[in-house]
Amino acid sequence: MALSDFFRINLPYGIHRNSNNEWSAFNREYMPLGWNETNIIDTTGITESGTDKPIYTKYSKLTEKKLLEIAGSVNMVNYDSEGKIYRVFLYDDGSVPSRKNQSKKDWDSYFEKIKMLSGLIVIEK
Incomplete structure (x- = not known):
């Protein structure tokens, strides 16, 4: 399945735990989303050196x-x-949710899950 639209590329398909019990969101092609370290960002945006940073986070x-x-x-x-x-x-x-002719129920269910994830609190390292 190709990354053919904004939804599949930029919105989470799910979350995945690593061996350190840390979690990361991934898109429809199982590619990671987001950044969790501010030292990789400069005033012009994400730097090239930031591409090797982990994206996993522990939540309480x-x-x-x-x-x-x-x-x-x-x-x-x-x-x-x-x-x-x-x-x-x-x-x-x-x-x-983004599929043509998809029901409002699917969008509502998806956004309820996003709301639950949004409430997770990071465990400081």
């Missing part, structure tokens, strides 16, 4: 229960070999 109170609440369904999560959630999807092929 991000429990398995909260992850399932965000996902909305056990079918919208992936589990690792230890049975812990390592990936949460915000929509699936049947509920892509």
Whole structure:
């Protein structure tokens, strides 16, 4: 699936946990979104040297229960070999909010998940 529009490129398809229990948002092609370090930004924008920076962040109170609440369904999560959630999807092929003729319900569901993610608090390093 090609990155063919603003939604697929710039809005989260899901979040993914790394081995340090840190999380990162990714787009429809599983490419990372966002930056979490301000030292890579100068007055003209993101510098070239910033492209190798990690984008993972630790959040407080991000429990398995909260992850399932965000996902909305056990079918919208992936589990690792230890049975812990390592990936949460915000929509699936049947509920892509930006798809032509998609229902308002799919947009509402997507934005409710974004609201829940927006409320997460960073654990300072």
